[in-house]
Each structure stands twice: as structure tokens, then as C-alpha cells.
Amino acid sequence: MPFQASKLDLLKTSSSPHSVSSLLFEHSSNSLALSLSDSSHLLFPSFSPSSPSLPPTVVPSASTAVSFLRLLPTSRVLFFAAAPLDAGAALALRAWILHLNPPRFASVRLTYKKSAPATLPLAHGFGVRLIGTVNYFVVHAPAASQIWVMAARIEEGEGNELMSIDLVKCAVVDCDLPIYSIGMSTGVMVLGEIGGVRVFPMRTLVKGGELKGKRKGYMAAGKSGDRLFGLGKRAVPNGVIIPVSRPDGGASARVEGIMEEKTDGNQAPGKLRCARLRQISGDLCSFFIKIKCNNTISESNSGALTSVKAISIHVLSQKQFLILDSVGDLHLLTLHGTFTASEVRADSSSKYAQMYCLDVKMKVQVLAVPPDISARPEFIWISDGAYSVYMMSMANIGSPEKGGEKDDKKEKSTLLSAAQVIFTSEKVQHIIALSAKAILVLGQDGKLPHVCKVNSPDMPAFLAESS
Incomplete structure (x- = not known):
């Protein structure tokens, strides 16, 4: 053959x-990033094995986490790099944008809350991750026990001239449990945990609408929520509208934003900037699904029993993911239907997703x-x-x-x-x-x-x- x-x-x-420690590829633009042993990176635009490579763009060290991001509808490709700031007390983000004529990566001004450089008040620590998809990316900072879901928006000047890239914080997930991997498609965010994965629909994290007037009751991401998203006066791409209280008196996801005080003493939600929720709360239609395998417990080198962890997540399609666990087994996660249109509970997650073990005659x-x-x-x-x-x-x-x-x-x-x-x-x-x-x-x-x-x-x- x-x-x-x-x-x-x-x-x-x-x-x-320096030697190469890992590889990263962006398929829509055929861009390749080589991570080097000194925490610097080389960016190759329009990479092709059959033709000579164009001169790379050097991303200086120390870049502890990197990711590609594609912006639609402009189809612009960005490369993000994270680095510690102030001895690790904060996290700095830098960005490079791909120019097509000629193909090359160039540094671009990156802002957060209209301030440059983009500095996130997250403790850097070890194990920082950047995971990008289309229009959105996540920053996982284990030292801060948080995941930030963020959007990138192009700020243009006169004549559509690119001025800068502005970052917007959409949602914050407070982590209760260790996270070993993260996978993202345009529809969901999947967190790899001990014993399984946790699924977060992206729409409920990053979409919102403006709600005017007095509303009572709890707005789940159900049919009423879908109607609200579709009929809102003005779309808010970085927030979720959730009233303070539910009819059952329970607490919903905590929300950062503006609340309007009415004359009758009730509070009505205004335009909210960021949704905040706990990892294990089940808020915003999130749910956990267990790894189904014969051996859910493995023995470590020391002889202690340890639970299986989902250590790697790969996207097959918008609703299918391959999961690699710490034992070396592969699992197929399949999402069913439009589960974001219903209020998902932990005891009914099997209606919306299913995971089963693939028979592979090796430890992957x-x-x-x-x-x-x-x-x-x-x-x-x-x-x-x-x-x-x-x-x-x-x-x-x-x-x-x-x-x-x-x-x-x-x-x-x-x-x-x-x-x-x-x-x-x-x-x-x-x-x-x-x-x-x-x-x-x-x-x-x-x-x-x-x-x-x-x-x-x-x-x-x-x-x-x-x-």
C-alpha cells in the first residue's frame, strides 16, 4: 500500500x-503551533506537509497554556497564550491574529474590561488550561478553583480597521471537584472528573436577553426561556436572565449584574453581565454522567485503590465525544435531542446523554x-x-x-x-x-x-x- x-x-x-513538547492544530486555517520545552511557541500559518513551511511567528515564553479560537462570521483565527503575572497572583492573556495575505500571525491588542493588557484576577498556579471553540473559550485556573467562560469580540475602527480584541466574561463556574480534562464543541462544554464527565450546555452559559417589567417565578432554560431568548428586545451575548427567587423558595444560580428595585419592594432582573454557578449544582441544565466500564476502580503503583478519571476529551461531532480514562479505556459519549430545552435533573441525565465503553485491545x-x-x-x-x-x-x-x-x-x-x-x-x-x-x-x-x-x-x- x-x-x-x-x-x-x-x-x-x-x-x-529547544525540543518540542506538544502540538496543536487549527483545521479551518491549517495553522500549526509547536510548544517548546522553554514554554515558548512557534506558529506556522497554512501548514502543509507537502510544501515548504512559511517562517513561523515566535510566541515568547513563558506561555503556560495556549489555544486557537475561530471567530464567526468573520472566520478570523486567533491564537491565545496565558502567562503568570505578579508572581502568579494574576493571569495575563496575549493574542495573535492570522492574516491571510500573505499568511502570517501578528500580535494584536487584547483588552479585558476595556483595559490593556488583558489581565484576569485569577491565581495562576499550576495546571492552567485554555480551551477554545467557535467564538468562545474557557480559562481553567485550578489554583483559583474556577472556570471562566469567555467571548472574544473584534473592536473595529474606521473603515473596518482592526483595532483590538475585547474579551467578555460570560460565566464563572466555581469548582467543587478536581477537573482532569475539558472538551468543547459549539454546543456543549464537557468536564472530565472522577468517575465520569459533567456536561454544560453552552447556550445557557453565554446567551441571554433583556427582560423588562415585573416577572415572577423561576425561569429555567425551558420553553419559556427559549421564547425569552428569541423575543428579547436586545440580545446580551454575555449573560443569563434569572430572577432572584423561585416559586419553591429555592436558590438558583448566583448572578453578577444589575438588579432593578421596584416600588412594591420586589426585585426584577435587568441586564446581567455574568452567570455564576457551582460545578455540582446542576444549575443551567448541567448534569453528570458516569463512566460505564467493568473496572471503575484501578490500583495505583502504591497499591491504593483510585477511582477512574476522565483525563482526555476529543470532539467527534457537536453531540459526540471520545473520552479517554486514566486506566487507558475509551468511551463514547453521545448526547440526545435538544436537552437544553428542558430542565435537566441529575436523576434523569440518561435521557439526554449516554456513555459506553469501547472494546480496545490495548491500554490507550x-x-x-x-x-x-x-x-x-x-x-x-x-x-x-x-x-x-x-x-x-x-x-x-x-x-x-x-x-x-x-x-x-x-x-x-x-x-x-x-x-x-x-x-x-x-x-x-x-x-x-x-x-x-x-x-x-x-x-x-x-x-x-x-x-x-x-x-x-x-x-x-x-x-x-x-x-
């Missing part, structure tokens, strides 16, 4: 003495999914972290059926079959899918990523030893 397997000397263009350490989520991928790539990468067929994997025994039978038949395999000369550290027929493999020496590209239009053929 025809194939190409070659090394890319991407570091030669920058004369960097590294996972890559093709970047085009407009259609379900036919293949994924996995590795046990040794000297091989396997191309696995997803052709026979379907959504689980509802109903007890049918679910059990479906779980037993979800065997991923290996289509081809790549043998590498060094242990695999990281892989990313450039397209449906090309992947980039980074070895543990971090010097030269390998690109493996399929030439056969009929059947992928990865059978090589990278030299």
Missing part, C-alpha cells in the same frame, strides 16, 4: 535549540481524532505510548440504544478494529490528525515530528517504520 513517512525539520526555520495513552467534525470520522488514531500508532475503524460504532438489556448487548459489540499500524523508531509522545489521511507524530525526544500521509484514495495504508 502506498504511503509517505517523513520527518519535518520545523525547528530549523527558527534556529531554536495517546489519542487523535480527524479535525473535520462536519461528518463523523471513519477512523481514529491511538497509541499505547510505545513504538506504534494504530489506525482504528469507527465504521461499526453506532449510538447506543435505549433500554437496559439492549444497552448491554450494544456495549459488548463495540469492538474497534485496527485498519493499519505505523511502527516508529522512538516512543510516541503526541499525535495530531492533520486531515482524514495525514497525521503528525511526535516522539519522546521532541526533536523532529514525523508526518505520515496516505496516498491511496481508496483505503488508508499506514504501514511503515519512520526513519
Whole structure:
């Protein structure tokens, strides 16, 4: 079977003495980011394995977390980098925007609350994450035990000249439990936790409307909420309208914003700037779904029993995610229907989502999914972290059926079959899918990523030893 397997000397263009620690790819613009061992980054616009790479843009250290973000409807691509400020007491964000003619990344002015540089009052600490999707991204600061959901808006001057990028805080999630991974599509945010994942519909976090006059009762994200969102006088892209009290007297999500005092002593909600909720509260239609596997408890090196953690989340489509747990098992999360249009409770989450274990005959350490989520991928790539990468067929994997025994039978038949395999000369550290027929493999020496590209239009053929 025809194939190409070659090394890319991407570091030669920058004369960097440092090794590559990880890779990040933005599929809509074919932009590639290399994270180096000194916490700096190299940005390659319009990257293609078959053509010479354009000179990269250097993102200086220390950039502790990075992410791409795509803005619609303009289709502008941004690259964000986070860094500690004031000895870690705050978090600073910087941004680079992709220009198309000629393709290049350039630094852009980034503001928060109209002030530059963009400084977030979040303790930096260890383990900061940036996860971007379309128009929105999240900042996870474990030291502050918070997740900020943020939007980026282009501020233009005369003649549509780009002036700056303004950041808006949409929602804050106060974390009660450790978070080991975060995945985002345009519809949901998925948090990897101990024993499963927690799903947050993005619409209820970032959409809102302006509510005028006196309203009574609790507004859940139900049919009345959908009507309100659609008929609001003016859309508020960074807030949620929720009255202070519910008919049952219970407390809802806490909200930061403006409250109008009426003459009869009641409070009516005005235009709210930020929704604030707890991770485990179940507010704003969030819910938890458990990992379904035979072995939910694993034994650590010290002999202690530890719960399985969802350590990696990959987007297959807007409503399907691949979950990798700390044991090395793969799980398929499927969301059903328009669950954002109902008030979700913890005891009814199975109506809106289902997760089941995939039968893989290895303990997976590294996972890559093709970047085009407009259609379900036919293949994924996995590795046990040794000297091989396997191309696995997803052709026979379907959504689980509802109903007890049918679910059990479906779980037993979800065997991923290996289509081809790549043998590498060094242990695999990281892989990313450039397209449906090309992947980039980074070895543990971090010097030269390998690109493996399929030439056969009929059947992928990865059978090589990278030299």
C-alpha cells in the first residue's frame, strides 16, 4: 500500500535549540503551533506537509497554556497564550491574529474590561488550561478553583480597521471537584472528573436577553426561556436572565449584574453581565454522567485503590465525544435531542446523554481524532505510548440504544478494529490528525515530528517504520 513517512525539520526555520513538547492544530486555517520545552511557541500559518513551511511567528515564553479560537462570521483565527503575572497572583492573556495575505500571525491588542493588557484576577498556579471553540473559550485556573467562560469580540475602527480584541466574561463556574480534562464543541462544554464527565450546555452559559417589567417565578432554560431568548428586545451575548427567587423558595444560580428595585419592594432582573454557578449544582441544565466500564476502580503503583478519571476529551461531532480514562479505556459519549430545552435533573441525565465503553485491545495513552467534525470520522488514531500508532475503524460504532438489556448487548459489540499500524523508531509522545489521511507524530525526544500521509484514495495504508 502506498504511503509517505517523513520527518519535518520545523525547528530549523527558527534556529531554536529547544525540543518540542506538544502540538496543536487549527483545521479551518491549517495553522500549526509547536510548544517548546522553554514554554515558548512557534506558529506556522497554512501548514502543509507537502510544501515548504512559511517562517513561523515566535510566541515568547513563558506561555503556560495556549489555544486557537475561530471567530464567526468573520472566520478570523486567533491564537491565545496565558502567562503568570505578579508572581502568579494574576493571569495575563496575549493574542495573535492570522492574516491571510500573505499568511502570517501578528500580535494584536487584547483588552479585558476595556483595559490593556488583558489581565484576569485569577491565581495562576499550576495546571492552567485554555480551551477554545467557535467564538468562545474557557480559562481553567485550578489554583483559583474556577472556570471562566469567555467571548472574544473584534473592536473595529474606521473603515473596518482592526483595532483590538475585547474579551467578555460570560460565566464563572466555581469548582467543587478536581477537573482532569475539558472538551468543547459549539454546543456543549464537557468536564472530565472522577468517575465520569459533567456536561454544560453552552447556550445557557453565554446567551441571554433583556427582560423588562415585573416577572415572577423561576425561569429555567425551558420553553419559556427559549421564547425569552428569541423575543428579547436586545440580545446580551454575555449573560443569563434569572430572577432572584423561585416559586419553591429555592436558590438558583448566583448572578453578577444589575438588579432593578421596584416600588412594591420586589426585585426584577435587568441586564446581567455574568452567570455564576457551582460545578455540582446542576444549575443551567448541567448534569453528570458516569463512566460505564467493568473496572471503575484501578490500583495505583502504591497499591491504593483510585477511582477512574476522565483525563482526555476529543470532539467527534457537536453531540459526540471520545473520552479517554486514566486506566487507558475509551468511551463514547453521545448526547440526545435538544436537552437544553428542558430542565435537566441529575436523576434523569440518561435521557439526554449516554456513555459506553469501547472494546480496545490495548491500554490507550495517546489519542487523535480527524479535525473535520462536519461528518463523523471513519477512523481514529491511538497509541499505547510505545513504538506504534494504530489506525482504528469507527465504521461499526453506532449510538447506543435505549433500554437496559439492549444497552448491554450494544456495549459488548463495540469492538474497534485496527485498519493499519505505523511502527516508529522512538516512543510516541503526541499525535495530531492533520486531515482524514495525514497525521503528525511526535516522539519522546521532541526533536523532529514525523508526518505520515496516505496516498491511496481508496483505503488508508499506514504501514511503515519512520526513519
